[in-house]
Amino acid sequence: DIQMTQSPSSVSASVGDRVTITCRASQGISSWLAWYQQKPGKAPKLLIYAASSLQSGVPSRFSGSGSGTDFTLTISSLQPEDFATYYCQQANSFPPLTFGGGTKVEIK
Amino acid sequence: EVQLVESGGGLVKPGGSLRLSCAASGFTFSSYSMNWVRQAPGKGLEWVSSISSSSSYIYYADSVKGRFTISRDNAKNSLYLQMNSLRAEDTAVYYCARDLCSGGSCGAFDIWGQGTMVTVSS
Numbered sequence: 001d002i003q004m005t006q007s008p009s010s011v012s013a014s015v016g017d018r019v020t021i022t023c024r025a026s027q028g029i030s031s032w033l034a035w036y037q038q039k040p041g042k043a044p045k046l047l048i049y050a051a052s053s054l055q056s057g058v059p060s061r062f063s064g065s066g067s068g069t070d071f072t073l074t075i076s077s078l079q080p081e082d083f084a085t086y087y088c089q090q091a092n093s094f095p096p097l098t099f100g101g102g103t104k105v106e107i108k
Numbered sequence: 109e110v111q112l113v114e115s116g117g118g119l120v121k122p123g124g125s126l127r128l129s130c131a132a133s134g135f136t137f138s139s140y141s142m143n144w145v146r147q148a149p150g151k152g153l154e155w156v157s158s159i160s161s162s163s164s165y166i167y168y169a170d171s172v173k174g175r176f177t178i179s180r181d182n183a184k185n186s187l188y189l190q191m192n193s194l195r196a197e198d199t200a201v202y203y204c205a206r207d208l209c210s211g212g213s214c215g216a217f218d219i220w221g222q223g224t225m226v227t228v229s230s
Binding site for chain 2: 032034036038043044045046049050055087089090091092094095096097098099100101102
């Protein structure tokens with residue numbers, strides 16, 4: 001099974017900050033990577049698919065990059081509504097489809 | 109409005125059974141692969157099972173294989189998860205989720221239900 005490792009597990013940031021979250025796959029997954037945002041008590045929301053494609057309706061301050069084993073999610077200017085937990089997920093080697101452990105973005 | 113609504117969760121004793129349902133609306137259900145994803149309290153996301161649009165392809169996580177059965181009824185726009193031999197570690201919120209791509213599988217999930225809580229406890 002492919003393991004997905006996110007870092008950091010949590011980050012404290014201020015409104016307006018640039019935030020970068022990293023996701024590393026235990027083996028190459030080409031560009032089969034998605035990013036989700038989850039707020040407490042809510043279902044996850046798809047932000048990015050195919051490593052760098054922005055899902056419809058998602059603000060352009062979110063961007064994704066990478067291929068192979070190393071990927072990043074960047075929030076260019078953090079907004080109050082962006083405080084949440086973010087998950088990466090691979091779909092290259094399936095089953096199983098695997099998620100990273102999550103990165104909690106907290107208010108500084 | 110594109111929507112998924114889960115039901116069927118609840119409290120069940122270890123070894124018991126439960127059947128979850130997911131009602132889809134606002135899109136052509138029969139064109140999409142569908143999935144179940146769960147989240148234990150305070151934990152991350154765990155993929156549980158997937159089923160292709162015509163039920164030709166079905167996959168399970170090792171943790172539920174042999175105990176859970178995914179199915180769908182395209183005429184009723186509904187997805188199901190039959191859960192047998194439930195264990196304490198199956199306690200979680202269960203989400204149904206639609207694959208992003210129509211007619212195939214992208215492995216990304218663009219529409220999620222609100223989730224239904226399953227608690228396995230004596």
